[in-house]
Amino acid sequence: MSEQHVPFRQFIVKVHGRCNLACSYCYLYEGPDDTWRGRPAAASPEVLDRTADRIAEHARAHGLTALSLILHGGEPLLAGADTLGRFTTLVRDRVPGGCTVRAVVQTNATLLTEKRLATLARHRVGVGISLDGGLPAHNARRVDHAGRPSWPAAARGARMLADRFPQTYAGILAVVDVTQDPVRTYESLLALRPPALDLLLPHGNWSAPPPHWDRTASVYGDWLCAVFDRWWQAGRRETRVRLFEECVALLLGLPANSETLGPAPFDAVVVETDGSIEQVDALKSAYQGAAHTGLDVFRHDFDEALRHPGVAARQAGTASLADRCRSCPLLQVCGAGHYAHRYRTGHGFRNPSVYCADLQRFIRHAATRLAEAGSGAVPAATNAATVPASPRGGAP
Numbered sequence: 415m416s417e418q419h420v421p422f423r424q425f426i427v428k429v430h431g432r433c434n435l436a437c438s439y440c441y442l443y444e445g446p447d448d449t450w451r452g453r454p455a456a457a458s459p460e461v462l463d464r465t466a467d468r469i470a471e472h473a474r475a476h477g478l479t480a481l482s483l484i485l486h487g488g489e490p491l492l493a494g495a496d497t498l499g500r501f502t503t504l505v506r507d508r509v510p511g512g513c514t515v516r517a518v519v520q521t522n523a524t525l526l527t528e529k530r531l532a533t534l535a536r537h538r539v540g541v542g543i544s545l546d547g548g549l550p551a552h553n554a555r556r557v558d559h560a561g562r563p564s565w566p567a568a569a570r571g572a573r574m575l576a577d578r579f580p581q582t583y584a585g586i587l588a589v590v591d592v593t594q595d596p597v598r599t600y601e602s603l604l605a606l607r608p609p610a611l612d613l614l615l616p617h618g619n620w621s622a623p624p625p626h627w628d629r630t631a632s633v634y635g636d637w638l639c640a641v642f643d644r645w646w647q648a649g650r651r652e653t654r655v656r657l658f659e660e661c662v663a664l665l666l667g668l669p670a671n672s673e674t675l676g677p678a679p680f681d682a683v684v685v686e687t688d689g690s691i692e693q694v695d696a697l698k699s700a701y702q703g704a705a706h707t708g709l710d711v712f713r714h715d716f717d718e719a720l721r722h723p724g725v726a727a728r729q730a731g732t733a734s735l736a737d738r739c740r741s742c743p744l745l746q747v748c749g750a751g752h753y754a755h756r757y758r759t760g761h762g763f764r765n766p767s768v769y770c771a772d773l774q775r776f777i778r779h780a781a782t783r784l785a786e787a788g789s790g791a792v793p794a795a796t797n798a799a800t801v802p803a804s805p806r807g808g809a810p
């Protein structure tokens with residue numbers, strides 16, 4: 415392997431490729447890529463067995479001491495908690511001694527029952543839940559296939575997780591909805607007592623902008639700043655917010671392993687229900703087949719995926735970025751944002767993020783708060799609070 419390649423450390427396994435919900439904004443099932451239609455609903459025992467072998471092989475080849483196993487879907491609990499537990503055990507049994515496997519299932523929480531949670535806890539599988547807020551109105555777009563709200567079942571599952579299985583609770587992923595009040599949304603999520611929270615920007619790009627995106631403003635940046643200030647006042651006493659912690663770390667010149675911010679090479683790979691090796695799902699928000707590699711776990715090892723041009727581009731550092739990003743004073747914190755958000759039809763991914771103005775707004779705001787707190791380390795990264803803004807908004 416070339417020294418350029420960074421081994422995969424996050425293995426996202428689609429144990430089930432369908433979902434019991436039909437969220438109106440879902441880029442996976444409602445977006446431009448419909449490759450899921452041609453794949454089996456559930457990963458077969460053979461696919462899971464081969465995937466465990468490939469993960470162990472990769473861990474051995476690269477001397478990994480830790481890796482993340484993310485059990486994903488669709489809705490992974492449709493595969494059954496026992497299947498998730500057995501597969502996790504298979505991976506742990508096969509990786510070399512000394513390699514820790516941190517397993518998490520990412521679920522919409524509607525299928526969480528006491529029995530399933532007990533099974534996951536027994537197998538040391540953490541539970542991350544996806545919600546858009548802690549109130550019914552925040553989750554109005556998260557409906558089942560008959561259009562019925564998912565919130566009652568999701569809230570029940572989330573509360574059971576927090577009350578009965580806090581040691582299994584990994585956290586909440588929430589997609590930012592700028593039509594909702596930011597602080598109220600954050601506080602409603604806090605009420606569900608997540609040990610960690612991640613705020614995700616909705617997927618979009620220059621050719622298919624995110625909802626409510628405005629090239630003359632920074633509505634997403636403003637929203638994040640409001641939540642950041644609320645979080646900053648209380649800090650980690652309330653919960654960890656991954657996006658904010660990573661931003662602060664990067665401003666301090668520390669490393670952060672993030673898909674959203676920073677220049678760290680990307681290290682995640684997906685195995686689909688048919689055993690196909692793919693790039694991450696977010697790319698599917700750009701165009702049909704964007705995540706495709708032509709590889710699968712039966713015929714290829716993960717090193718071959720590292721050599722795939724799409725993966726290599728995400729590990730090529732600043733060389734693969736747009737000129738504007740390479741000369742941007744915020745680059746070491748921003749990293750040009752999420753790869754999927756850089757896409758523009760006919761121009762590929764070599765563009766600033768469609769969220770460029772929002773990222774500038776948020777990063778400068780966080781830098782200002784850090785400087786106010788008296789950290790002399792702020793200038794180590796970017797002097798971000800004081801540098802002039804680079805061009806905002808407009809098409810790359």
Ligand code: SF4
Pocket residue numbers: 738739740742743744745748749750751766767769770771773774804
């Ligand atoms: S702020 Fe904009 S120009 Fe600067 S690195 Fe981020 S996306 Fe690129």
